[in-house]
Amino acid sequence: xxxxxxxxxxxxxxxxxxxxxxxxxxxxxxxxLNEIAQQLAVLNDQLVQQAVRRRKVIRYAxxxxxxxxxxxxxxVIGLRVYTESQLRDEASLRTxxxxxxxxxxxxxxxxxxxxxxxxxxxxxDAWISKHVQPEQYEDVNVLSAxxxxxxxxxxxxxxxxxxxx
Numbered sequence: 001x002x003x004x005x006x007x008x009x010x011x012x013x014x015x016x017x018x019x020x021x022x023x024x025x026x027x028x029x030x031x032x033l034n035e036i037a038q039q040l041a042v043l044n045d046q047l048v049q050q051a052v053r054r055r056k057v058i059r060y061a062x063x064x065x066x067x068x069x070x071x072x073x074x075x076v077i078g079l080r081v082y083t084e085s086q087l088r089d090e091a092s093l094r095t096x097x098x099x100x101x102x103x104x105x106x107x108x109x110x111x112x113x114x115x116x117x118x119x120x121x122x123x124x125d126a127w128i129s130k131h132v133q134p135e136q137y138e139d140v141n142v143l144s145a146x147x148x149x150x151x152x153x154x155x156x157x158x159x160x161x162x163x164x165x
Contacts, residue, residue, distance in 0.1 A: 003047050007040065093120065095163040096140055098147050100128070102156030109147070113140040 008014060098109040109124030117140045128134065132150050137143040144160050151158040 003044060006047065007043055010043075096144065097161040097163055098124070098128075098144075098158055099161060100147065100151045100156060100158040102151055102154055109134060111140055111143055117141055119143065 008017075092115045093112050094114075095110055095112045098107075098111075100107045100109070105127075107125040107128050109122070109128045111119050111122040111134070113119050119138055119140050122134060122143075128147075132147060134143050134147065137146060148158045148160070
């Protein structure tokens with residue numbers, strides 16, 4: 001019924017005229033009435049197609065919005081889980097300190113690691129970085145063994161101090 005109202009508005013005639021009421025049909029103009037009926041049928045088809053397109057656009061827009069909300073919620077949950085795991089690792093972070101001497105020179109190096117002995121942060125004297133290359137090791141136990149071996153082979157000492165309570 002709404003389509004008829006729109007068409008009546010479009011043609012600026014009452015709905016009853018569109019439905020055939022109130023028309024004074026003369027016997028000699030049946031082709032004109034058929035032409036008007038065909039035009040109305042074409043307009044009606046166009047309005048139906050437009051309504052179908054509009055419904056599809058609205059449906060896809062809602063699906064897109066809900067998908068975006070779903071992805072956003074998933075991202076927030078994932079970020080929270082990741083952040084909590086990082087905080088848990090930070091809370092259980094341990095540090096080992098290497099105090100080494102060689103040829104009368106003292107060198108200090110530190111490495112921080114998590115509960116799986118994975119090195120997360122490290123740093124210290126540049127001389128140790130250049131000669132022992134501790135950055136290439138991911139496991140603190142391997143690094144500790146390498147540091148001791150290097151300095152003992154060169155005639156020095158390396159004391160490992162675990163700074164954890």
